[in-house]
Amino acid sequence: MxxxxxxxxxxxxxxxxxxxxxxxxxxxxxxxxxxxxxxxxxxxxxxxxxxxxxxxxxxxxxxxxxxxxxxxxxxxxxxxxxxxxxxxxxxxxxxxxxxxxxxxxxxxxxxxxxxxxxxxxxxxxxxxxxxxxxxxxxxxxxxxxxxxxxxxxxxxxxxxxPILQDVGLAIHPPLLYVGYVGFSITFSFAAAALILGRVDAAWARWVRPWTLLAWMFLTLGIAMGSYWAYYELGWGGYWFWDPVENASLMPWLAGTALLHSAIVMEKRGALKVWTVLLAILAFSLSLLGTFLVRSGVLTSVHAFATDPMRGTFILGILTIFVGGSLALYAWRAPLLKQGGLFAPVSREGALVLNNLLLTVSAVAVFVGTLYPLALEVVGGEKISVGPPFFNLTFGPLMVPLLIAMPFGPLLAWKRGDLYAVSQRLYAALGLALAATLLVAWLQGVDRILAALGFGLGIWVIAGAAAEILSRARFSQVGLSTGLRRLVGLPGAAWGTALGHIGIGVTVLGLVAATAFQVEKVVTIRPGESVTVADYTLTFGGLARRTGPNYIDDVGHFDILKGGVKVAETDPAKRLYTARKMPTTEAGIVTFGFSQVYVSIGEVHGDGGADIRVYHKPLVTLIWLGCLVMAFGGALSLFDRRLRVGAPKPARQRMVPAE
Structure with missing residues (x-):
């Protein structure tokens, strides 16, 4: 019943x-x-x-x-x-x-x-x-x-x-869906404004909190999914440019651009057309992700196996809402009046540059994800677009974005002084250069690109810190007054700084885990050892363990550093009895921000096993940075000025419908 x-x-x-x-x-x-x-x-x-x-x-x-x-x-x-x-x-x-x-x-x-x-x-x-x-x-x-x-x-x-029977997958979908579906309300705001012919600065004020909420949860959902794939699939990677991973990244990029565009629209009444378009595109890309996951057009560990009828139905939904909203946009957009003019070197200009790079990045991911599918439909030819394509297109677009990021918050509205802002970033530049030289010295000049990437992450972090400290004006008002000024800063200011700091922290983790990772694949037997980086892992043998609905072959490893035991771990090869499906349960031990990662492959009859061992320096910074970003979003969300709904005075100042 x-x-x-x-x-x-x-x-x-x-x-x-x-x-x-x-x-x-x-x-x-x-x-x-x-x-x-x-x-x-x-x-x-x-x-x-x-x-x-x-x-x-x-x-x-x-x-x-x-x-x-x-x-x-x-x-x-x-x-x-x-x-x-x-x-x-x-x-x-x-x-x-x-x-x-x-x-x-x-x-x-x-x-x-x-x-x-x-x-x-x-x-x-x-x-x-x-x-x-x-x-x-x-x-x-x-x-x-x-x-x-x-x-x-x-x-x-x-x-x-079996791969879904995990705490990470218990958390990942709800977080991701709040992000995906959260952009539906910004889409609805945009469509409603176009229907009524009313798009103004107050509209941007009402849209920003909902965009921020969706962006915050999508950030957490992507991070949780990344970490789940990292430890559950046994591949030892944090991002594989899987089509379904890309499907969540695209609306995140569009949503990030929308957040920045809404700021310009709210403060200056500019970029109305661009902001409304991004509100439509963010949810459109979310619908695209839903189609990719549930249509059966691609194969992925993330995708649901579905019949063609479901894919056709979702494609119809995608066509109606995306096509209908873009048609409405094409009808109304020419009637929208633009706001005040601004110089290229200004905060508005920096935000426009930010949006252009984010949007082009989303287009690069879109093309790389859908081109193989389109080619197969048109010509029947099957090709694979993998990490090399995305690394060579997405990566270079992110570099200028990260370089420009510290400048934006320090520039004045309407017309900025680039030289004056550069002077305020001298300390940040010095820290970034020092970090670059230190990494190049420690790791060798053959890894100069990794050293530059590390310096870029420090530049973003130090630049965000410089912007917050400049608001305190310690040199002018003294320590105590400066601290009071910092405490009294609005939540949105702290949120912006933490969002940028989180990006920098994630960059550090990505660079270190990619460039400085050490990997070994060996066959090991009880009593034997394998050394990776500064750690020696001694294999204690396999043991059979029975769970509620699975059977494990558990390997025990003692981890030593300098001859002293510092940890132990128990990776396993697991078989779920009902579905007869195996999974890999990685053994992960965290030392500071770095990790030793062990996964078991084939188990041999003599008690040995094929194992894959990694030392991943600073890898946890990847997900820590995402948490910092989300926390920054939460601070902004609870800023009194950005709470859901605009205050009444703002409503009184609304311009007439255009």
């Missing part, structure tokens, strides 16, 4: 989404207050019904209800309870239900916290969000119903895909 309630709740949500798609938008266009007033309560009811549906599916997994086809295909009675719950979104149907739940949640949040938004804009925004919700609820019910019954019900399920 609970399962049927979940199914019926989805149907009711579909009906409500149709109401929300029509009445509020018509009311906003015609000025009908009663129709516009429908949007907030309907948004809340949609969230309630989809929440009931998600709770019903979760209950079916928790109780191992094998009369439900989705539970049979993705669960097992012996599976740990945590993974019974996370199995809800460890499959196509359940993950799409989570996708829709987050989609209607954003609509409900705008309805609840967007009371300062003009009634017409809020109603139109919720109406567009209702259209998106209707499309995905229809997709869910027609092609991906998670509540299909089986009769008779089997006694046991098929178990969840």
């Amino acid at each position: 609970i399962v049927e309630i979940g199914h019926y709740a989805l149907i009711l949500a579909l009906i409500l989404s149709l109401v929300q798609s029509v009445l509020p938008v018509w009311g906003a266009v015609t000025g009908n207050d009663r129709m516009m007033a429908v949007a907030p309560p309907v948004s809340g009811m949609m969230f309630l019904f989809v929440g009931i549906s998600f709770a019903a599916l979760t209950m079916a997994y928790a109780t191992s209800d094998f009369s439900v086809l989705n539970v049979v295909e993705n669960s097992h009675s012996a599976k740990p309870f945590l993974y019974k719950l996370t199995g809800v979104w460890g499959n196509h149907e359940g993950s799409m239900l989570l996708w829709v739940l987050i989609l209607v949640l954003f609509g409900a949040l705008v309805a609840a916290f967007g009371r300062n938004i003009p009634a017409e804009l809020r109603a139109a925004t919720l109406g567009v969000q209702g259209m998106v919700s209707f499309a995905f609820l229809l997709f869910l019910l027609v092609t991906s119903n998670p509540f299909l019954r089986l009769s008779p019900a089997p006694m046991e399920g098929n178990d969840l895909n």
Whole structure:
């Protein structure tokens, strides 16, 4: 009965989404207050019904209800309870239900916290969000119903895909989906503004918090997915330029550009056309990622195996919303008035340069990801575009972006003094040069590119710190007053600095882990040792271990440094008995910011095993930098000036509809 309630709740949500798609938008266009007033309560009811549906599916997994086809295909009675719950979104149907739940949640949040938004804009925004919700609820019910019954019900399920039975995969999809789907509300704001012909600085103020929220969660989701692939797949890499990884990177790049563009629009009333376009593109790229993952057009450890009907349906959704929004944009964009002029050397100019580089980077990733698919469709020829292409296109675009990053916050609005800003960055430049020379001396001049990359990371970090310290003006007001000034800085200022510092920290981790990593692949037997960097690993042999739904061959290693035991680790080769699928459970030991990484390959009958051992210097900085970025986003989000909804004075200053 609970399962049927979940199914019926989805149907009711579909009906409500149709109401929300029509009445509020018509009311906003015609000025009908009663129709516009429908949007907030309907948004809340949609969230309630989809929440009931998600709770019903979760209950079916928790109780191992094998009369439900989705539970049979993705669960097992012996599976740990945590993974019974996370199995809800460890499959196509359940993950799409989570996708829709987050989609209607954003609509409900705008309805609840967007009371300062003009009634017409809020109603139109919720109406567009209702259209998106209707499309995905229809997709869910027609092609991906998670509540299909089986009769008779089997006694046991098929178990969840083993690589998904991991804490990282319990966290990764919800974080990623909040980021993906979060851009839907910025898309809805953009479409609503174009429908009403009203795009102004106040609009940018309302859009920025939602963009920031989506960007923050997408950053965390990408980082969590990267770390999961790093330790769970046993490959020892943190980014593989997998098509599905690229599908999450593209909206992140577009969202980052949107954040910076919205700043210019809010402060100077400029870049209106560009900001609205980025709001459309960020969600369009999220829809593209959904299509790639669920259409079956590519093979990836991240992709869901789906039938062509699902791919065709999502392609139709993609075409309607992307094509429709771009057509609306083409109609309205010429009518939008641009804001004030600014010199190329100014904060606006720096943000424009930043946006151009981010957008071109997203285009490079887009081409590298979709070109093989397009070529196969057109000519039947199969090619592979791998890391060399992306490293040679994406990497060079990031270098000028990182060089310019410290200049932007220090430049004045409208017209800046590049020489004066350069003087304020002397200390940062000195630290970067010192770091470059030190790394070149320690590692050798043959690794000069790595040394330059390391110096670039220090440059970004020191430049962000210089911008914050310049606001304190210690040399003018003294230590105590300067500290008070730092404490009193708005959250957005600290958020911007931490976001840039996080980028620099991640760059340091990427450079060190790529250029200075040491790897050994050996066959080892009990009592033998292998040395990697400054560490010696002694193999203690294999032992058989039985888990709730798997069998492990666990290898024990003592890790010594200078002849002294400093740690031990137990990597394993795991076999899940229900699906007969093996996985690699890497043994990872962290020393400071560096790691020793061990994974077991083939196990031999004589007690030996093939192993892969890495020393990865500063590798944890990759994900630490992402956490710093997300924390900076959170500080900005809680800045009083950037909370959801614009303050009333700002609403009074709005310019007339254009």
